[in-house]
Amino acid sequence: MIKIKHCNKSFHTKKSQHEAKYHALKNINLEIKRGEFVILLGSSGCGKTTLLNIIGGFEGFDSGEISIDSEVFHKQTNPKDCIKIFQDFALLPWRNALDNIAFGLQSKGFSLKESRGKAREYLKLVHLESLSHSFPINLSGGQKQRIALARGLCVKPKILLLDEPFSALDNFTRISLQNELLRISKELKTTMIFVTHDIEEAIFLGDRVIIMKPNPGQIVADIEIKIDKSDRNSLEFLGLKRKIAQYLEDYRFDLEYVI
Ligand SMILES: Nc1ncnc2c1ncn2[C@@H]1O[C@H](COP(=O)(O)OP(=O)(O)O)[C@@H](O)[C@H]1O
Numbered sequence: 179m180i181k182i183k184h185c186n187k188s189f190h191t192k193k194s195q196h197e198a199k200y201h202a203l204k205n206i207n208l209e210i211k212r213g214e215f216v217i218l219l220g221s222s223g224c225g226k227t228t229l230l231n232i233i234g235g236f237e238g239f240d241s242g243e244i245s246i247d248s249e250v251f252h253k254q255t256n257p258k259d260c261i262k263i264f265q266d267f268a269l270l271p272w273r274n275a276l277d278n279i280a281f282g283l284q285s286k287g288f289s290l291k292e293s294r295g296k297a298r299e300y301l302k303l304v305h306l307e308s309l310s311h312s313f314p315i316n317l318s319g320g321q322k323q324r325i326a327l328a329r330g331l332c333v334k335p336k337i338l339l340l341d342e343p344f345s346a347l348d349n350f351t352r353i354s355l356q357n358e359l360l361r362i363s364k365e366l367k368t369t370m371i372f373v374t375h376d377i378e379e380a381i382f383l384g385d386r387v388i389i390m391k392p393n394p395g396q397i398v399a400d401i402e403i404k405i406d407k408s409d410r411n412s413l414e415f416l417g418l419k420r421k422i423a424q425y426l427e428d429y430r431f432d433l434e435y436v437i
Pocket residue numbers: 189190191200202220221222223224225226227228229395
């Protein structure tokens with residue numbers, strides 16, 4: 179369970195010779211249950227990455243309190259078993275697919291043999307058994323992201339943070355990875371915090387969609403997604419898409435994401 183209470187974060191920026199302060203996150207309050215799939219949705223610059231980094235302990239915060247599994251943190255978290263997946267895959271070019279996954283385990287202290295054994299299981303989980311000896315340069319974007327996902331998951335994190343992991347992929351690959359991720363999250367029951375600016379992706383993946391606005395970064399809505407997701411063109415799905423788009427419009431988001 180993650181509990182964020184009255185969390186604030188400012189960045190110091192230099193405008194000409196004067197120090198300026200930018201309020202990136204203002205009074206963030208959010209509770210995430212174990213195993214929940216939570217989406218942070220909002221336009222560019224509303225603080226999604228900053229919030230994700232604060233939860234993962236990659237970035238400090240100025241005030242407020244964050245507790246993760248009843249451990250309380252001020253200024254900076256240090257969660258155990260928390261992994262972040264990046265948009266640009268961050269694979270090691272000199273390691274093949276299997277050894278890229280094994281890398282995650284080796285860095286946790288497993289031997290190469292043990293790591294490869296477990297890595298094979300996760301290669302299977304993302305349906306890439308046949309490409310175990312391929313190097314990143316010979317893999318497509320979707321395949322690379324599957325490897326990155328497997329590498330993150332193989333250490334069995336309690337919390338997986340995903341920062342727009344599919345946004346560099348074409349639409350077909352993206353939909354197939356969304357399906358995979360949903361299946362995997364149900365199978366492994368990992369807590370997922372997923373950043374996106376895509377409304378359809380948010381509804382399809384999330385148990386909950388947290389809508390944020392910029393200047394300063396704030397949460398403006400917290401929507402539980404209870405609809406049947408099997409048909410992205412169902413009236414329910416499209417209705418929810420419209421409702422969320424309306425929120426974004428109300429808070430004057432960049433309109434490029436609005437249907
Ligand atoms: N290291 C930093 N230094 C100064 N400003 C930053 C830094 N990181 C983020 N910001 C600012 O904070 C705001 C939120 O950024 P970010 O969390 O990256 O937003 P998002 O992920 O929603 O696009 C933006 O206005 C951004 O310019």
